[in-house]
Amino acid sequence: MSVEKLSISKAINASLRTALETDPKVLIMGEDVGKLGGVFRVTDGLQKDFGEDRVIDTPLAESGIVGTAIGLALRGYRPVVEIQFDGFVFPAYDQIVTQLAKMHARALGKIKLPVVIRIPYGGAIGAVEHHSESPEALFAHVAGLKVVSPSNSSDAYWMLQQAIQSDDPVIYFEPKRRYHDRSEVDTEAIPGPLHTARTVRPGTDLTLAAYGPMVKTCLEAASAAAEEGRSLEVLDLRSMSPIDFDSIQASVERTRRLVVVHEAPVFLGTGAEIAARITERCFYHLEAPVLRVGGYHAPYPPSRLEDEYLPGLDRVLDAVDRALAY
Amino acid sequence: MTVDSTAARKPRRGSSKRAGAKGGAARAGEPELVQLLTPEGERVEHPDYSIDLTPEELRGLYRDMVLTRRFDAEATTLQRQGELGLWASLLGQEAAQIGSGRATRPDDYVFPTYREHGVAWCRGVDPTNLLGMFRGVNHGGWDPNENNFHLYTIVIGSQALHATGYAMGVAKDGADSAVIAYFGDGASSQGDVAEAFTFSAVYNAPVVFFCQNNQWAISEPTEKQTRVPLYQRAQGYGFPGVRVDGNDVLAVLAVTKAALERARTGQGPTLVEAFTYRMGAHTTSDDPTKYRRDEERELWEAKDPILRVRTYLERGGLADEAFFTALETESDALAKRVRDVVRTMPDPDNMAIFEHIYADGHALVDEERAQFAAYQASFAEESH
Numbered sequence: 001m002s003v004e005k006l007s008i009s010k011a012i013n014a015s016l017r018t019a020l021e022t023d024p025k026v027l028i029m030g031e032d033v034g035k036l037g038g039v040f041r042v043t044d045g046l047q048k049d050f051g052e053d054r055v056i057d058t059p060l061a062e063s064g065i066v067g068t069a070i071g072l073a074l075r076g077y078r079p080v081v082e083i084q085f086d087g088f089v090f091p092a093y094d095q096i097v098t099q100l101a102k103m104h105a106r107a108l109g110k111i112k113l114p115v116v117i118r119i120p121y122g123g124a125i126g127a128v129e130h131h132s133e134s135p136e137a138l139f140a141h142v143a144g145l146k147v148v149s150p151s152n153s154s155d156a157y158w159m160l161q162q163a164i165q166s167d168d169p170v171i172y173f174e175p176k177r178r179y180h181d182r183s184e185v186d187t188e189a190i191p192g193p194l195h196t197a198r199t200v201r202p203g204t205d206l207t208l209a210a211y212g213p214m215v216k217t218c219l220e221a222a223s224a225a226a227e228e229g230r231s232l233e234v235l236d237l238r239s240m241s242p243i244d245f246d247s248i249q250a251s252v253e254r255t256r257r258l259v260v261v262h263e264a265p266v267f268l269g270t271g272a273e274i275a276a277r278i279t280e281r282c283f284y285h286l287e288a289p290v291l292r293v294g295g296y297h298a299p300y301p302p303s304r305l306e307d308e309y310l311p312g313l314d315r316v317l318d319a320v321d322r323a324l325a326y
Numbered sequence: 327m328t329v330d331s332t333a334a335r336k337p338r339r340g341s342s343k344r345a346g347a348k349g350g351a352a353r354a355g356e357p358e359l360v361q362l363l364t365p366e367g368e369r370v371e372h373p374d375y376s377i378d379l380t381p382e383e384l385r386g387l388y389r390d391m392v393l394t395r396r397f398d399a400e401a402t403t404l405q406r407q408g409e410l411g412l413w414a415s416l417l418g419q420e421a422a423q424i425g426s427g428r429a430t431r432p433d434d435y436v437f438p439t440y441r442e443h444g445v446a447w448c449r450g451v452d453p454t455n456l457l458g459m460f461r462g463v464n465h466g467g468w469d470p471n472e473n474n475f476h477l478y479t480i481v482i483g484s485q486a487l488h489a490t491g492y493a494m495g496v497a498k499d500g501a502d503s504a505v506i507a508y509f510g511d512g513a514s515s516q517g518d519v520a521e522a523f524t525f526s527a528v529y530n531a532p533v534v535f536f537c538q539n540n541q542w543a544i545s546e547p548t549e550k551q552t553r554v555p556l557y558q559r560a561q562g563y564g565f566p567g568v569r570v571d572g573n574d575v576l577a578v579l580a581v582t583k584a585a586l587e588r589a590r591t592g593q594g595p596t597l598v599e600a601f602t603y604r605m606g607a608h609t610t611s612d613d614p615t616k617y618r619r620d621e622e623r624e625l626w627e628a629k630d631p632i633l634r635v636r637t638y639l640e641r642g643g644l645a646d647e648a649f650f651t652a653l654e655t656e657s658d659a660l661a662k663r664v665r666d667v668v669r670t671m672p673d674p675d676n677m678a679i680f681e682h683i684y685a686d687g688h689a690l691v692d693e694e695r696a697q698f699a700a701y702q703a704s705f706a707e708e709s710h
Contacts, residue, residue, distance in 0.1 A: 053498060058525070059521070059524050059525055059528055061517075061521040061524060061525070063487065063517060063518055063521055064487055064490075064518070064521030064522070064524065064525050066487075067484065067486075067487025067488060067490070067491060067518055067521065067522070068487050068488075068490050068491030068494060068522075068525050069491060070487070070488050070491055071487065071488040071489060071490060071491020071492035071493070071494065071495065072491040072492070072494060072495045073491075074470070074476070074488065074491070074492050074495075075491070075492045075494075075495025075496065075499070076495065077495055077498070091517075094481065094484070094518075095484060095487065095518070098481045098484065099479075099481070099484050099488070102465075103477070104682055104683070104684070104685055105465070105681075105682045105683050106465040106466045106467075106477050107466060107467065107468075107469070107470060107477055107682075108464060108466075108467045108681070108682050109681070109682035109685070110468075110469040110470065110471070111469075111470055111471070112685045143683050143691070144683055144684065146684070146688070166685075166686055167685035167686055168684045168685050168686050168688075195689065241688075241690070242688050242689040242690045242691075243689075243690070244689070245689075
C-alpha cells in the first residue's frame with residue numbers, strides 16, 4: 001500500500017504524473033502549465049520531467065487550446081487541458097459544446113474524444129472578477145460531456161485517473177479554495193466507479209447533497225447540527241453529469257428531507273434538477289420540499305461581498321431548519 | 327504526376343514575392359494570382375510553380391470535376407424534389423476542390439467544411455455518404471479514419487483548430503504526413519481560424535490552410551470580411567500565403583502540392599487562398615438575387631473551371647470524342663445511383679436518438695432511453 005497525506009493540488013499533480021508515466025499518449029496543455037507549473041502550481045515539475053512535447057505551454061487562446069486538443073485526440077492522443085480559471089472557459093465554450101461534446105455522436109461512434117478539461121472553480125479566494133465562478137451546470141446541460149468534481153485528495157487523484165482513462169470528454173472541476181486541504185491518498189487502491197455519489201457522513205434526519213468545495217461546508221454544518229441533536233447525512237455527489245440519482249433517492253427515502261448545496265447560482269442549477277427528479281422519485285417519502293442553497297441570480301460579487309454571496313455554514317443550517325420545520 | 331515544388335523550399339522571405347506579382351493572370355483591376363491554365367484554355371508558365379501531367383492525368387482531373395458537378399447538380403435536384411432537406415452546392419468551385427484534393431496523399435488528413443464534395447470525391451468517400459446529413463438521417467456518420475476525411479463541420483471555422491491539433495499530433499509522431507484544413511472567406515473572420523494560424527505557426531505544425539474565397543459568405547461580399555487580400559493575412563502570423571486561381575485546377579494542384587510538401591518537410595503551415603466563385607446559392611435555402619447582380623455571375627461563367635480544361639484537352643488532342651461520350655454516360659450513371667440511393671435511404675430507427683452519445687455510457691441516457699422505449703411501446707399495446 002502506498003498511502004500518503006497530500007493536498008488536493010498535490011494529489012492532482014501526482015495523478016497527472018502517473019498518467020504521463022503510464023500512457024505515452026497523455027499530454028498536458030494549457031497556459032503557463034510548463035515552467036511555472038500553472039498559476040496554482042498544479043502542474044509543478046511536470047514539464048521538467050516529461051518535456052515540452054508532453055507538457056505544453058500554449059498560446060493564450062482558450063478556444064485554440066480546446067480545438068487543438070480535439071485534433072490531437074483525433075490523432076490518438078489523450079490531452080488533459082487546463083483552463084486557468086472558471087471564468088476563462090467561455091472562449092472555449094463553442095468548441096466544447098458544438099464540437100467536443102457532439103463529435104462522437106456525429107460520427108455514429110466511429111471516433112472517440114478522450115479529452116479532459118481541468119477547470120479550477122469556485123470562490124472564497126478574494127479574487128478579481130471572472131476568477132470565482134461555478135459554471136458546472138452550463139456543461140452538465142450538454143449531452144456528450146461528463147462533469148465531475150472531487151472534494152478531497154483521494155478523489156482528486158483517482159477521479160482524474162478515471163477521467164483520463166475515459167473515452168468520453170470529461171470536464172473536471174477543481175475546488176480551488178480547497179487546493180491546500182490535505183487528506184490521505186492511497187495510490188494503489190481500487191477506486192469505485194467515477195460517477196457515483198458517496199455518503200461521507202451518515203445521518204437520519206435530513207440529507208445534505210453537495211460536491212466539490214461545498215462538501216466540507218456541509219460536513220461542518222452536520223457537525224454543528226449534531227450538537228443540537230440533529231442527525232444530518234452528507235452525500236458527496238462527485239459527479240454532476242451523470243448525477244447518481246439512485247444514491248440520492250436511497251438516502252432521501254430514509255431521511256425524507258433533502259437540501260442541495262452548491263456555490264453556483266440556484267436558478268436552473270444542478271440543485272434545481274436534483275429537486276425536480278428527487279421530487280418525482282420520492283414524492284411519497286418527502287416530508288418537506290427539496291430546498292436549495294447556493295449563489296444568487298447576480299454576477300459573482302466583488303470579493304468583499306463574496307462571504308455573503310456564497311453558501312456558508314449558517315445559510316446551510318438555515319435551510320436545514322426550514323426543511324425540518326415542515 | 328510530377329509537380330515542381332522547388333518553390334516550397336525557398337526561404338520564407340521569398341514567399342511574399344511568390345504570392346504576389348508574377349502570376350500570369352494579373353490584369354488591371356483583378357487580383358494577382360498563380361495561374362497555369364487561363365480561362366481560355368491556354369497553358370501558361372509561372373516562375374515559382376510548374377506542373378507536368380500526362381494526358382491521362384489531365385483527363386483524370388477533368389473527369390473528377392465533371393462527375394463532381396454532376397453529383398452536385400443531382401443533389402440540388404433531389405433537394406428541389408423534397409428528397410433532401412438542404413443542399414450546399416459547390417458549383418463553380420470544382421477546380422479548387424479537385425486540384426487540392428488530388429494534391430493530398432492517402433496518409434494526409436483532410437478537415438472539410440460542409441461544401442467539400444469534390445474533396446470528398448478525391449478522398450474516396452462514396453458521394454452518397456455525404457447526403458445523409460442533408461436528408462436528415464444522420465449528422466455525417468461516415469468513418470473519418472477510413473479515408474482520412476473528417477466529418478463535415480457546420481460551425482464556421484471550428485475545423486481549422488482540429489486540423490492544427492491533428493497536425494501537431496502528426497509532428498509528435500514524427501510522421502511525414504500533412505494536414506489540410508478547408509474553410510472560406512467568411513470563416514477567415516472567425517477567431518478559431520485566427521487561433522489556428524497562431525497555434526500552427528507557434529508549433530510549426532504540418533498543416534495547409536486552404537481558403538476557398540468564393541467571394542460570398544451567404545449575402546456578404548469579401549469586403550465585409552477583410553480590408554486586405556486574404557492570403558496576406560499569413561504574413562502577420564509568420565508563414566507564407568499564396569493566392570491561386572481557384573478555377574484553374576492545374577495551378578491549384580501545383581500550389582497545394584507545394585504547400586503540402588512544405589508541411590511534410592518540417593517547414594510549417596501555408597495559407598492558400600483559392601480565388602474562385604460560388605456560382606450558385608449559398609444553399610438551397612438562399613436567394614442570391616437579393617444581394618448580387620447577374621452580371622457578376624456572367625463574368626465568372628467565362629472563367630469556368632471545367633470548360634477551360636475541356637478546351638485545353640480538345641485543342642491539344644489530349645482527349646477524343648469517345649472519352650467525352652463515355653464520361654457523359656458515367657455521369658448519368660452516377661446521378662442515377664445517387665438518386666436511387668437517396669430515395670431508398672431509410673429513416674433511422676427512433677432509438678437512434680440515444681445512440682453514440684457517450685463512448686462509455688451515461689446513466690441519464692440509459693434512463694431516458696428506457697422511458698422513451700416504454701412510451702413508444704405504449705402505443706403498440708393500445709393498438710391491440
